[in-house]
Amino acid sequence: MIQIQCEALLFDMDGVLINSTPAVARVWARWAIERGLNPEEVVARAHGRPSLTTVKEYLPDADHAAENREVERREIADLEGVVPLPGALDLLSSLPEDRWTIVTSCTRALAEVRIRAAGLPLPKKLVTSNDITNGKPHPDPYLKGASKLGFSPSDCVVLEDVPAGVRSGKAAGAKVIAFTTTVESAVLRQSGADWVLQSCADIALAAPAGRTRRPHHLRSNGKKLTLSLHLPG
Numbered sequence: 044m045i046q047i048q049c050e051a052l053l054f055d056m057d058g059v060l061i062n063s064t065p066a067v068a069r070v071w072a073r074w075a076i077e078r079g080l081n082p083e084e085v086v087a088r089a090h091g092r093p094s095l096t097t098v099k100e101y102l103p104d105a106d107h108a109a110e111n112r113e114v115e116r117r118e119i120a121d122l123e124g125v126v127p128l129p130g131a132l133d134l135l136s137s138l139p140e141d142r143w144t145i146v147t148s149c150t151r152a153l154a155e156v157r158i159r160a161a162g163l164p165l166p167k168k169l170v171t172s173n174d175i176t177n178g179k180p181h182p183d184p185y186l187k188g189a190s191k192l193g194f195s196p197s198d199c200v201v202l203e204d205v206p207a208g209v210r211s212g213k214a215a216g217a218k219v220i221a222f223t224t225t226v227e228s229a230v231l232r233q234s235g236a237d238w239v240l241q242s243c244a245d246i247a248l249a250a251p252a253g254r255t256r257r258p259h260h261l262r263s264n265g266k267k268l269t270l271s272l273h274l275p276g
Contacts, residue, residue, distance in 0.1 A: 044271055044272065044273050044274065045238075045271075045272050045274065046249060046269055046270065046271050046272070047200070047218070047238075047269075047270050047272060048267045048268065048269050048270070049198060049199055049200040049218070049267060049268055049270070050142070050192075050194040050195075050198040050199060050267055050268070051142045051143060051144075051189070051192045051194050051198070051199045051200075051268070052138065052142065052143040052199065052200050052201075052202060052268070053143070053144060053145075053146050053185055053188040053189065053192075053199050053200070053201045053202070053212070053217065054135075054143065054144070054145050054146065054202045055091070055145070055146060055147060055201075055202060055203045055204060055205075055208050056145050056146075056147035056149060056154060056157065056158070057090075057091075057147065057149070057157070057204075058090070058091070058128075058204030058205065058222065058224045058225045059128065059131075059202050059203060059204050059222055059224070059243070060127065060128060060131040060135070060145065060158075060161070060163060060243070061125060061126070061127060061128060061131070061157055061158070061161045061163070062124065062125070062126050062127070062128050062224070063124075063125045063157055064090075064224075064225065065123070065124040066118065066121045066122065066123060066124060066125055067086070067089065067090065067118070068086050069121060070114065070117045070118050070121055071085050071086045071089045071097075071114075072085070072086055073117070074113075074114060074117070075101075078101070078102065080101055085097065085101060088100070090205050090207075090225060091148060091179060091203075091204070091205035091206075091207040091208045091225075092148050092178055092179055092207050093148045093172040093178035093179075094111055094114045094115065094118075094148075094149075094150070094172075095107060095111045095172070095178075096178055098110045098111050098114065115150050115152065115153055118149075118153050119152060119153055119156050122156065122157070122160045125157050125160045125161055126161055127161045127162060127163055128222075128224060128242050128243060129241075129242040129243065129244040130242050130243035130244030130245070130246065131161075131163060131242075131243045132162065132163060133243070133244075134243045134246055134247075134248070135163060135164055136164070137247075137248040138248060138268070140166075140167070141192065142192070142268060143166065143192075144166040144167075144168045144169060144170060144188055144191060144192055145158070145166050145169050145170065146170040146184045146185055146187070146188040146201075147169075147170070147171055147172070148171075148172050148178050148179055148184070148208075149171055149172060150171055150172050150173055151169070151171040151172075151173045151174075154169060154171050155169075168188075168191040168192060170184060170187050170188045170191060174187055175187055179207045179208050179210070179211035180206070180207040180208070180210035180211045180214065181211060181214065182196075182211055182214035182215035182216075183211075183215075184211055184215075185199075185201055185211055185212050185214075185215035185217055186215045189215065189217070195216070196215040196216040196217045197216045197217065199217045199218075200217060200218050200219070200220060200270070201215070201217045201218070201219045201220070202219075202220045202221075202222070202243075203219055203220070203221050203222070203236070204221060204222045204223075204224045204225040204226070204231075205225050205226060206226065206230060206231070206233075206234035209221050209231060209234040209235055209236050210234055210235060213234075213235040218237045218238075219235065219236050219237050219238075220236070220237065220238045220239075220240060220246070220272070221234070221236035221238070221239050221240075222239075222240055222241060222242055222243075223239060223240075223241055224241075224242060228275075238272055238274065239275070240272060240273070240274065240275070241275060245272060245273040245274075245275075246270055246271070246272055246273075247270070247271045247273075248268060248269070248270060248271075249269040249270065249271050
């Protein structure tokens with residue numbers, strides 16, 4: 044176990060807080076098959092990136108906006124198996140509300156639906172693909188997330204599960220914790236992850252001496268957050 048300090052946490056959503064992998068795979072595989080594409084390849088490429096990026100990549104001459112709306116419609120409709128990942132609710136509930144947010148490649152509508160379906164708190168300063176021009180692996184999403192919370196990216200820790208997200212966090216100047224929920228540890232380390240854990244269950248907010256943890260609906264006292272990381276043996 045090690046301890047690290049930061050001002051705020053910037054969470055990716057799918058694969059970090061929420062298990063939506065089965066739904067993502069179903070939607071993108073069906074979309075790919077209908078368009079004569081390799082479903083396994085498309086599903087792998089779709090993880091962790093804005094859906095519009097994947098649409099443009101595979102159908103350069105299509106009506107991108109229309110295709111993206113159709114993907115979003117299908118993802119919003121398919122919530123089977125969308126559940127919180129281990130430790131996600133406990134970790135979010137322990138954090139002051141002004142010290143964390145979610146930075147996702149989903150659209151706002153899809154993100155809100157999945158967050159509610161998983162029973163997780165909805166952050167007030169949510170960052171989605173609707174808020175940025177250049178998605179992951181560009182640094183823009185995490186630069187936006189840090190800015191919304193009022194901190195420098197270098198004072199934040201990003202939590203991710205795929206190489207595109209890890210590279211986005213590192214490019215923004217943040218430290219990155221990566222989870223092995225989607226790809227192997229070696230791939231995450233090659234992408235630049237500073238620490239590789241299994242899930243949010245391996246992270247705990249360390250309370251200052253003589254104090255108990257603050258409920259998530261209270262604001263912070265201005266001090267840095269101390270996190271205990273349980274590294275795999």
